[in-house]
Amino acid sequence: MKTCKAIIFDLDGVLVFTDHYHYLAWKKLADRLGIYFDENINNRLRGVSRMASLEIILERDTGRELSLKEKTALAEEKNGYYRELLRQMTPDSVAPQVRETLSRLRGRGYRLAIGSSSKNTRTILERTNLLDAFDAVSDGNNITRSKPDPEVFLKAAQFLGVCPQACAVVEDARAGIDAALAGGMLAVGIGEAAQYAKTQKPIHDFEELLELF
Numbered sequence: 001m002k003t004c005k006a007i008i009f010d011l012d013g014v015l016v017f018t019d020h021y022h023y024l025a026w027k028k029l030a031d032r033l034g035i036y037f038d039e040n041i042n043n044r045l046r047g048v049s050r051m052a053s054l055e056i057i058l059e060r061d062t063g064r065e066l067s068l069k070e071k072t073a074l075a076e077e078k079n080g081y082y083r084e085l086l087r088q089m090t091p092d093s094v095a096p097q098v099r100e101t102l103s104r105l106r107g108r109g110y111r112l113a114i115g116s117s118s119k120n121t122r123t124i125l126e127r128t129n130l131l132d133a134f135d136a137v138s139d140g141n142n143i144t145r146s147k148p149d150p151e152v153f154l155k156a157a158q159f160l161g162v163c164p165q166a167c168a169v170v171e172d173a174r175a176g177i178d179a180a181l182a183g184g185m186l187a188v189g190i191g192e193a194a195q196y197a198k199t200q201k202p203i204h205d206f207e208e209l210l211e212l213f
Contacts, residue, residue, distance in 0.1 A: 006162040008153055011116035013172035013191055016093055025081035035061045046173045049117050049146035050075045091129040097207050102133045111135050113156040117146045136160050147175040150183030
């Protein structure tokens with residue numbers, strides 16, 4: 001870890017947990033469209049862009065052909081539901097050990113960034129008072145390709161002014177681990193990603209980052 005100068009964090013599933021909000025929002029949209037949707041299908045959406053997630057949901061809807069304009073409107077409808085649910089988030093939505101770990105990593109000289117495909121990243125960071133914990137934010141608003149493409153992480157490294165090879169990525173999704181590796185970065189996995197064979201450094205608790213770095 002001596003060559004590591006920066007750590008890039010995925011947001012959802014690593015720092016905060018909004019999976020259930022995503023599920024409820026997609027479920028509301030699917031129910032309105034009359035498409036079957038459950039938590040198993042929802043699991044396939046982790047780390048996937050909004051439009052790609054919509055395509056997965058529409059796999060069960062063989063009765064209609066939708067234009068790109070119609071699909072975009074549906075994705076925006078879902079995002080509206082999701083943003084309403086995000087209003088429930090507060091600083092208490094972040095575990096104290098997460099804040100403490102981020103503070104100590106920064107105190108050790110590491111540059112910290114967010115690398116999330118979500119276009120709602122800044123809203124979440126603001127509602128949870130996490131924005132000031134990071135030196136840069138790369139999210140769905142500055143990328144054109146979603147994970148497992150490494151673009152979001154490469155942009156984060158660029159914003160930090162650190163070469164990719166000097167960056168570590170903390171991810172909970174397999175697509176995120178694949179993206180980190182594709183970008184030439186150290187892949188640290190937590191949650192489901194800790195069990196992924198390609199993960200280079202699995203951890204089970206967020207505070208374990210203080211042992212790695």
